[in-house]
Amino acid sequence: MDNAQKKPKMTLASYFGHQEMPVIGMGTAADPFDEATMKTAVLEAIKVGYRHFDTSPLYRSEKAVGEAIAEALSLGLIGSRDELFITSKLWCCDAHSDLVIPALKNSLRVLQLEYLDLYLIHWPISCKPGRLMFPMPKDELLPMDFNSVWAAMEECQQLGLTKAIGVSNFSCKKLEHLLAFATIPPAVNQVEMSPLWQQKKLRGFCKANDIVVTAYSPLGAKGTRWGSSLVMDNEVLNEIAKTRGKTVAQVCLRWLYEQGTSFVVKSYRKERLEENMNIFDWALLKDDHDKINQIPQQRLQPKEQLVSANGPYKSLEELWDGEI
Numbered sequence: 001m002d003n004a005q006k007k008p009k010m011t012l013a014s015y016f017g018h019q020e021m022p023v024i025g026m027g028t029a030a031d032p033f034d035e036a037t038m039k040t041a042v043l044e045a046i047k048v049g050y051r052h053f054d055t056s057p058l059y060r061s062e063k064a065v066g067e068a069i070a071e072a073l074s075l076g077l078i079g080s081r082d083e084l085f086i087t088s089k090l091w092c093c094d095a096h097s098d099l100v101i102p103a104l105k106n107s108l109r110v111l112q113l114e115y116l117d118l119y120l121i122h123w124p125i126s127c128k129p130g131r132l133m134f135p136m137p138k139d140e141l142l143p144m145d146f147n148s149v150w151a152a153m154e155e156c157q158q159l160g161l162t163k164a165i166g167v168s169n170f171s172c173k174k175l176e177h178l179l180a181f182a183t184i185p186p187a188v189n190q191v192e193m194s195p196l197w198q199q200k201k202l203r204g205f206c207k208a209n210d211i212v213v214t215a216y217s218p219l220g221a222k223g224t225r226w227g228s229s230l231v232m233d234n235e236v237l238n239e240i241a242k243t244r245g246k247t248v249a250q251v252c253l254r255w256l257y258e259q260g261t262s263f264v265v266k267s268y269r270k271e272r273l274e275e276n277m278n279i280f281d282w283a284l285l286k287d288d289h290d291k292i293n294q295i296p297q298q299r300l301q302p303k304e305q306l307v308s309a310n311g312p313y314k315s316l317e318e319l320w321d322g323e324i
């Protein structure tokens, strides 16, 4: 069994087919973004055993991911595309029922793939069609028509363009609303999660409804425009890392794994890609969990940019339905 096959996987309730999602995925939102560096990093990741990649048209990383996959196939690093689990996302400007299928087809074209494993609604908000950007002008924010957008997502799965569909940045209330009319329930909710924002309520809801939680920014996205150093500099986590002879990044990722969530973590560097994978053959102790449970909670990415006096969400309370 090679290194990749030994890594743990999770079953998605409404995945069309037999493949499972590897717990660890490589994130591809980079700041700064550089296409050549990203392609090299994805290829390195495949070499060290990553099989799950998270991209989005917003990140401009789909092309690099697609080129790295094509190269990995031609080098024989993987036998076939089916060995990979590829996620992409529907950006807000395409979150209109008639634009969903064309947006997914465009992602597939850029990725040079026939299908995705998972397609996610990136945010529970739409914006004026045409411009793929973040932040978008506040006067272009629009409420999402969840019923018709989700129906188009379901059609994507029925057409075989993606094996599973899901959401990102959805609160319990928004998931509940979606579940009330969905024919195909969302397989995944990808949300910010780390020891500093543990998402206890949301995880309980998702577990009860067979929705896999995928953690994004598991290291707090230190060094990026959207992140902070609060996770990596946290004293409790640094102390646990020292006692266990692990790094803070490994403590965070191991903790996520022990919570039963999958996660996507980004690095451009080969040694960190490997470090972040080396979390499956040791465990945190009860005492470590007790300490992590006590860490004061703080959402690191509240996204004020999506809140506007005239928009669909007038406050962060409304965007997150009080889960803030």
Ligand SMILES: NC(=O)C1=CN([C@@H]2O[C@H](COP(=O)(O)OP(=O)(O)OC[C@H]3O[C@@H](n4cnc5c(N)ncnc54)[C@H](OP(=O)(O)O)[C@@H]3O)[C@@H](O)[C@H]2O)C=CC1
Pocket (backbone or CB within 6 Å): 026, 027, 028, 029, 030, 054, 055, 122, 168, 169, 190, 191, 215, 216, 217, 218, 219, 220, 221, 222, 223, 224, 227, 247, 249, 250, 264, 265, 266, 267, 268, 269, 272, 273, 275, 276
């Ligand atoms: N659905 C959504 O709305 C969102 C989804 N995402 C997804 O989640 C992925 C991961 O989250 P992201 O925001 O990138 O943040 P992460 O928490 O993964 O942190 C990434 C940062 O940590 C550094 N890093 C990685 N590994 C280590 C390590 N072992 N030790 C020290 N530093 C390390 C990286 O630097 P370097 O590259 O130099 O190693 C990078 O600066 C994204 O790339 C994206 O795919 C992210 C945000 C929102």
Ligand SMILES: O=C[C@H](O)[C@@H](O)[C@@H](O)[C@H](O)C(=O)O
Pocket (backbone or CB within 6 Å): 029, 056, 134, 225, 226, 301
């Ligand atoms: O530049 C901004 C960031 O990428 C921000 O938009 C993210 O939080 C985004 O939702 C993502 O998925 O990464």
